Amino acid sequence: MASQGICVLGSTGTIGVNTLDVIRRHPQRYHVVALTAQQSDEALFKQCVEFKPQYAVLVDELAAQRLSEQLIKQRIDTQVLSGVDALCQVARLDNVDQVMAAIVGAAGLMPALAAARAGKRILLANKEALVMSGDLFMKEVKQHGATLLPIDSEHNAIFQCMPESLPHGLQTAGVNKILLTASGGPFRNRPVESLHDVTPQEAVAHPNWVMGQKISVDSATMMNKGLEVIEACWLFATQASMVEVVVHPQSVIHSMVSYNDGSVLAQLGNPDMRTPIAHAMAWPERIESGVEPLDIFQVARLDFEKPDFARFPCLAMAYESLRIGGTATTALNAANEIAVDAFLNKQLRFTHIVEVIEQTLKQAIHIEANDLDTVLQADKDARSIALEWAARLEKK
Secondary structure, three states, X not given: OOOEEEEEEOOOOHHHHHHHHHHHHOOXXXXXXXXXXXXOHHHHHHHHHHHOOOEEEEOOHHHHXXXXXXXXXXXXXXXXXEOHHHHHHHHOOOOOOEEEEOOOOHHHHHHHHHHHHOOOEEEEOOOHHHHHHHHHHHHHHHHOOOEEEEOXXXXXXXXXXXXXXXXXXXXXXXXXXXXXXEOOOOOOOOOHHHHHHOOHHHXXXXXXXXXXXXXXXXXXXXXXXXXXXXXXXXXOOOOHHHEEEEEOOOOOEEEEEEEOOOOEEEEEOOOOOHHXXXXXXXXXXXXXXXXXXXXXXXXXOOOOEOOOOOOOHHHHHHHHHHHHOOOHXXXXXXXXXXXXXXXXXXXXXXXXXXXXXXXXXXXXXXXXXXXXXXXXXXXXXXXXXXXXHHHHHOXX
16 A cells, blocks of 8 residues: 555644654554644644654744744755645645644634545544534535545544445434433533632543643533534534433543434444544554553443533533524634633633623524635624623623
8 A cells, every 4th residue: 555645734732643643653554744733833843853744834924934944954854834825735735645634723624625625535623614614514525525534532433333325314324313422521520609610720621531722621611512513413414403412421432323223333442532543544444543452341330421501501502503503603613712712811710601602692693604705704703792702701
């Protein structure tokens, strides 16, 4: 097999680092063509020294300049680019076979779309691309013959438990329901009345997974699971009523698929993102990922609970945005990004995150997301509303 060229969008984040670890284990099978980051030039420099990509992109221009100077000193022949357009440029390079779309948040939409339009094999870790523009994104994938494979551990698990072909939808394939598992985050058993005083440090301390700050806060509010419900609807061409969230504290079962004959298929494994990454990179084959085999005797027990919507109102907001339809999910994502950023910067209380989202959904105008301009305008308008509400609630 010829070596496949990989572009890693967001290479210095958790998913990016894990992707590079899988690549490192299979040097004959994969090589790095491009690495990108927002502004972490020191971390990207170390990656360039090891993997010697053809291109390195930093969105921040000053960081790109620093990286270029370091690489020249080390005589490493990597071309450094800067800016958002450069992310799209490397995502559609002719010698790129696979694109790991791991940029967090709305910033990951444009390069992921560029990869779709170039007909690439897209390993999608950026759920916001589908939350913001699911209909548009899936149409681009189909129109340009791209291959879309989910990296979120839950969606990857669902993919592994699905029939090989779903030409006419889930119900025709005998699927009764998708069971999307959630750990419940760090506050699953914390008294609800104390959540108002949660600190950013407490919110990012996930009990099972090592993740970035934003996604860790999303896990604490369970907005992350709400975004995953929306993502699942687009990935598997289904409705919200077909996706049920199941709280599973051990994070050993990554998701399940229930069939109408009474069967429930589950994918199990240790909570390590290298498993879904390796699965998607090699699909339909299987390769070694570096993850320790699951010891079911050590796990000993598996618990399941229904989600508490009073404790996790962000999850309810996600279902509500799906009910509204159109650009409502775009507004949901935009408001959440603004609110989480304000919380991490200690400008907003933890319990105010959902209030910003709720008020933004109420005020935003929701229309059909027929084109990219509509999606981007809806995102911009929602951010403006969310910023206004965050300012109102600041330090209350």
